[in-house]
Amino acid sequence: MTAPALHLQGISKRFGVTRALDEVDLRVERGSIHGLVGENGAGKSTLIKVLAGIHRADSGTLAIDGQVLRGFGPRQIEALGVHFIHQERLLPGSFTVGEALFFCHELRYGPFLRRRAQDREAARLLREYFALEFPPGALVSELDSAQRQILQITRALLAKPKILVFDEPSVSLVKREVDQLLAIIRGLRDQGLTIVYISHYLQEIESLCDRVTVLRNGRTVAVVDPRSTSTAQVARLMVNRDVGEMYPKTVVTPGEVVLQLKGLGAGLAYRDINLSLRRGEVVGLTGLVGSGAKELLKSLFGLVQPERGSVHLHGQVTRFKSPRDAVRKGIALVPEERRIHGVAPLLSVLENLTLAGLSRFTRACLLNAADEARESDRLIAELGIKTAGHDTAVRHLSGGNQQKVALGKWLGRDCTVYLLDEPSVGIDIGAKVEIYRLISRLARQGAAVLVLSSDLPELIGISDRILVMHRGALAAEFDAGQVDSDRLLACATGAHEGTAPGLCPVRETQHALV
CATH class of the missing domain: 3.40.50.300 (P-loop containing nucleotide triphosphate hydrolases)
Incomplete structure (x- = not known):
């Protein structure tokens, strides 16, 4: 049998007393789109960071095209043809499209940077790959979310990848842009690339993927064919309860x-x-x-x-x-960009939950820390916020729990x-x-x-x-x-x-x- 493009076997990883991954398996066949789904906290991010060489697994093996890797880092992974398209838009807004596309691989004439040549080549590549026309010299900050995503994909394609990993790529896209992105990913598969696609949107998984691995509580619970498995069944596997x-x-x-x-x-x-x-x-x-x-x-x-x-x-x-x-x-507002406008990520769960109504815990300009702690603990229990304690920084919480904090801070204000x-x-x-x-x-x-x-x-x-x-x-x-x-x-x-x-x-x- 031909070795799979990517094979993680028995991957386990602990952070202190927390077991993030427990003998997880992920097998991705060549030239396929493989979905990876699970609730926040199921282990998806940790598994991808192990694959990227950011975290080192406590046990288990990783093989690319049948080659088992040991003691690898991000550079080794990229050299083997694995590249990542992240949810966050990582390209500096002040760069032109050409500068962003050739960042760290600039076109030069001797010691001199060929900026106009970069812009022309960027326009040619975007036209060739995706039939898109970007204005010459356009800044990254002037692009919409879908265009920035396409720019990230193009950067990855310049490195001649074998495997592309998409981590929640459609979160900030509207439906038309999502449809465009999915069409691009199908086209990449048809050209022979292997795709790992991570998403909370099960409709995307159903329409796009050839196989889907489901994680729950740090374990692989199923590998399914989305063509014969409904989204309701996949959701049931993810949460281990009826979501009808x-x-x-x-x-x-x-x-x-x-x-x-x-x-x-x-x-x-x-x-x-x-x-x-x-x-x-x-x-x-x-x-x-x-x-x-x-x-x-x-x-x-x-x-x-x-x-x-x-x-x-x-x-x-x-x-x-x-x-x-x-x-x-x-009036209370829970904004769309919760990490930017909804919560203060570096502050604790307690500080975020009481921030909107801090005057309730002050007397003569002095903060009553005991009352504040009691109120935050009440809201944590009432909202079912999963956290190690009220002193945990909000940035360490999953997206769903951050959203509960963003909503919970208004509940005490009536x-x-x-x-x-x-x-x-x-x-x-x-x-x-x-x-x-x-x-x-x-x-x-x-x-x-x-x-x-x-x-x-x-x-x-x-x-x-x-x-x-x-x-x-x-x-x-x-x-x-x-x-x-x-x-x-x-x-x-x-x-x-x-x-x-x-x-x-x-x-x-x-x-x-x-």
């Missing part, structure tokens, strides 16, 4: 209107927005990039100032002058309106279910929740009604139980069934837009 109830939701009768917008507008971002949020209600909000949905959310937290219309909070006309002003008035921006992006299926339970609980306790999400099945599953934005305007409103993803997408793109583009009707319901 993917969207736990409590039926709550909405109460009085808490927040009301009348004719709100902000420049070209959005216009004539009329909507209401009621107590005990989860309202979904969606739209394509540039639809104005994100800017609208920011306006409700004082980050973008509207120029027209009015905001009514508890029946009184108000204005959110700043985020601090919004917080004082009972907020009346929660604004959640892509609350489940980049977290595993088990953590998603727990976040959905928290959202349902907030509604049950009488809060109004507005969820902005590009995950349409998610919005249908957790919302009472869904608002769709298109080109800065509210295009439609739907009861969540009476709509499917296709109709939502049609409205978001301005191509609603039987309606001219841009003319999706706003339906009148008992919770009509006002």
